[in-house]
Amino acid sequence: MGIGIWDSSEIWKLGYRTAGMASIIVQLLIIGTLQGGIYALAAFGLSLIFGVSNVLNLAHGQFLMLGGLFSYILFMATKWNPLLLSLILIPLFFVFGFLFERGLVRPLLERKGHELVIASILVTLGASLAIEDITSFFWGPEEKGISYIMPSIDLGGMVISSIRLLGLLFIVLLTVAVHLFLKKTYTGRALRATTQNRQGAMLMGVNTFRISSITFGIGTILASAAGVFYVILFTITPFIGIPLSIKYLCIIVMGGLGSLYGSLLGGLILGITEAFTGFFAPHWSETAAFFILVAILLVRPKGLLG
């Protein structure tokens, strides 16, 4: 099926001889998990948002892009460690998300059924287009990347990217933190209540509107954090937002809408799939990922953990 796959099968035979199959598989699993961590970071935030407000936030990718963009701007101006710089962004993006929800999403919360789907698509899509265009105008449409390279960790021939490891650690800590937050704090329990039964929560005295805004703020922080990793590991342009939103929405749907752990699992599966196909048949890596996604949905219509 074309030169690419033929050459890769030659080459993996070579790899097999020189490095040993087992070690390659382990390396790929590591790579996949690390990449999955980056995916999980943004997917997690999106899953939180959906659980509480039932809105498919197509603008999530734009917040990721903006997170990367602001990080780039700060880095170019100061040359300080971008990961530390991004701590400044946390309150900023909480406010962005909060205001976004108040202004654009709250009016939609009372709608039902397919009117809600139409309205949330229109509003978040429209907002995304506006953000993309305005960003492109003020900061330029060209690629932006940060030259921040952390030396990798070398474990006897297997190389682990430190930045991704950091990303993975971040998401693990985050998961634990959010888990505790949801179980132990009042706001957390209020959040869970709103996710399960909005009316019921209101009856119990929960200010579901405020909860919605807060959740959006948190979800947006997570998106922007993913954006910081993006601009360090890859590049960003004002136009990556919408395709990324779609990718992340697909991840959370695959994992099961409303399930936080589902989104983590979804991100992980995607990362590992991409790693394996990236090695054996690089040309098919993106295709395989989407294939898995559609396949999972068809076998389990509510997602893996939905």
Place this chain on the structure above:
Amino acid sequence: MSLVPLLLSATLVCAQVPKEILIGGTISVTGRFSTIVGPFKKLAEAWEKQVNDRGGIFVKEYNKKLPIRFIIEDDKSDQATSQKYYEKLVTSDNVHILIGPFGSFLSFAASTVAEKEKIPMVMVCASDKRLFERGYKYSFSELDYADYEAYAYLEMLKKEGKIKKMAMLSEDTLHSTGMLKASVAKAKEYGFDVILNETLPADVKDFSALITKIKGLNPDVVFCEGFPSFEIPFMKQALELGLRPKEFYNGHLTKPVIDALGPMSNNIAGGAYWVPGFKFPGKDDYLSVLKTTGITWDGYMESAIRFFSYQALQNAIETAGSLDREKLTNALRKQKFVSISGPISHKADGSGTIIPLPIQIHEGKFVSIYPPDVADGKHLFPTPWK
């Protein structure tokens, strides 16, 4: 809207001296090509001003200099939109000559308008071979076939005789896959051992698996073709994961690459249509046009291509001595002049003669390294990794 008065007024207009030369074209201000040419409308305006400040372009038929005026529409990186606007430019705005949209993709559709309306089009950055296989007579490109882009670099490597194994990859887009295919063939022809030949989807962001594979193969040169959004993640991850070939080659080596990789970008090789070291005529004009627009030559390397397309346009008008479409077309077909990036002439099928020349990053600056009569720096090989 009867046709008779329109025809009458058209002939009347032709009999008089036109008050300006109208040049029509579309630019991708929005859409996916805007990352490459988005700000180029300003470039047109700046060149227009530069020419008009000198009185315009001399047209022998009227024995005077005529000012020029661009009419530029936004094609939104979409073929149908581009084609629609070229129709408008020719039939409603009555332009004298067309300047192409960005890239081969849009030019496929746009050039059909030029062919149908029998009006010459100077294409820009359009070099896919299929554009020239249609027998079209009215569209011209200054660039040689896209496939040949890396030929000068490969030739340099062959002459130096220091490398054996090459790992070659590209992103899966129209331009890059064609270029890779031709480059692989040429590399094999030169006797290099092409140990990897892969195309990856343009949106791939994670190359760790592929880089692991390449490391195991130990190439001398790693040849990566693609636009910066593909190249930069690849290079970052390659450097991070410890891939240390004797040299890296990037198909689109531009300033964002230097910014994104910092000091690690040193000694990466690439190709450019223009570097400050070039000594061809028109350099100052090009730089002053850039200055007024704020576009940098290394941030937007396609600006050089657009500029020598303008030069080709001007040269055609001057040699034709007229604004008549047939005369302009003939002038374009036969033109021979030296642009900011070297001599330009056209082959029978309309394609041109310019290919990028090898460059290398030395301490954050682009230096041309080959051929010797054009180089302003030495090819540093192999890359001295610490």
Place this chain on the structure above:
Amino acid sequence: MKKIHIGILIGLLFLVLFPHITPRYMTAFLLLLMMHIVIAESYDIVGGYLGYINMGHSAFFGIGAYAFAILLNAKFGFFLSSVVAILVGVLFAALISFPFFRLRGAYFSLATFGLIRLLELLAFNLKFLTGGSSGIMIKAEYRLTLAYYFTLGLCVVTVGLISLLTRSRLGLAWMAIREDEEVAQTFGINTFKYKCLGLMISASFASLMGAFYTWYIIFINPKVVFGLEIALVPISMAMLGGSGVIIGPIIGALFITIVEEFLWTKVPYFHLAAYGIAIVLVGLFMPGGIVRLKWLRRPLTRLGWLED
């Protein structure tokens, strides 16, 4: 209703004579407008009447485009290639009905959106069939006027047929499913059959339009026919104009195309942003679309174009 029929006939006559009485670029403009109307109307069968927001509608467009291009290059002739393009699109719709209609609401929308992306990637990968990223080029010829008439014909047929269908038992069944699928089922409506039929019919128009588009533009590649723009624009036109009403997508398409063409060519920047903001406003304040705006409701219902 007589006056309306005369009005429509006059309008059609005008459209037929259009290429001969206006500059060529207006013909190109109208061709693109009608193309969007065809895609938006056919989307609305499933999105508006059935109530399933099929974000993947342009998949049929892309499949029709590729089927047509492949066959035309294999010397099958225009007519046969077009017919097969329709058949392939309809067959694909039938096939995906089985798994996809088990999903509801947001799941359905996202899965169908994911489907377009999957098809785009497959088009990239299956090089032997689709030419991959190099795309497919058909014989280059200038076809504006002819393509215009074909598109006009398709547009008229699309709007006319959908008009008839939605007033038939089929349309009633669709709307019943939209309002409450469970109840419809208990009333004995074979919901799957009607959903599948709806998807197949909507696919037929879209895939033929894909074929005509290829014929006009002579060159297609995965990014164009399976891309975001062709996926989102017609759907947002249908939503903006008014989903579930025959003139809704037409009004939406007219509004967006005309504003874009005439207003925004005067303003150099922020087209996309203005478009985005307009969509946001529609989503917030007029989710029923332009057609259901308070001050338009009465006259339109009187005309019989809007039912309540």
